[in-house]
Amino acid sequence: MKSEIAVFREFVRRKGLRNTPEREQVIRMIFATHEHFDVDGLYSLLRRRKEKISRATIYRTIPLLIESGLLQEAYVENGHMHYEHIYGHERHCHLRCLACGGLVEFAEQSMAERARSVGERYEFVVTGHRVEVYGYCPKCKAHR
Amino acid sequence: MKSEIAVFREFVRRKGLRNTPEREQVIRMIFATHEHFDVDGLYSLLRRRKEKISRATIYRTIPLLIESGLLQEAYVENGHMHYEHIYGHERHCHLRCLACGGLVEFAEQSMAERARSVGERYEFVVTGHRVEVYGYCPKCKAHR
């Protein structure tokens, strides 16, 4: 299996774009973190590692990563988007508590299968899916 | 089955809030439109009907509608949130084309069942779910 960087290099070449050290740093950092991130968190992480990459570059890189299949939007929280890397991972779904905002992840093979079969029914080429289930977690449902 | 307005009135009473004609207009308009909407679209619709309701009121009403179970966030498009009313409807899922942005809706009972069963596994009280599948629609996949 190709590395994320390799996938991105190929994508960039195919599109006639250019690869840069900044973009590769962004990719490495994204794949070094366990899972979700937002732009500001990523920016801080990069700064802490002494990488001088601007927010603008991060914002400009993200659509490329999505288009190349490395990344997907996960959910909006506190008014801004959160992303998750999806290359080389089992997809997971999110279970969100509406009261405390808590997030539980779960892997659900059957969701992925259903997503694919629905896509086929509409003659789509399915590349991803996102599932969010909400309700009240054990702690919060007790408080109601 | 109670009307949306009745559900909201009860919610408001239970929370010790107040009902207002503005809120009821918002609810009527949301349930009069077939399905998805965004704040600006709703605002324009209301204006066209000569209802003088400010954007601020719409923004302040939406969280109440979500909490009362009438509405849910559907997806982010063009940088802003889109909502869908969910009371008295079969839930539907979305199939999105990554190339042209096209949206197909589908009802998928099995998704709802899986959502519920996953929630139970984590001892959540499940109140809703959101599924988005993406890929390339028949027209766009041909162009690649």
Next chain:
DNA sequence: GTATGTGCAAATCATTTGCATTCTC
């Protein structure tokens, strides 16, 4: 060498908020 990418700071745009006024209960 040329087109693309980067960083910065300013601009944009959705959403939120302070405040004076109006309205529900």
Next chain:
DNA sequence: GAGAATGCAAATGATTTGCACATAC
């Protein structure tokens, strides 16, 4: 009558963009 809700306009905060300089191919 008291606490809530509304409308307006200003504030906020995430994201985008113009531009001058740097860099990949």
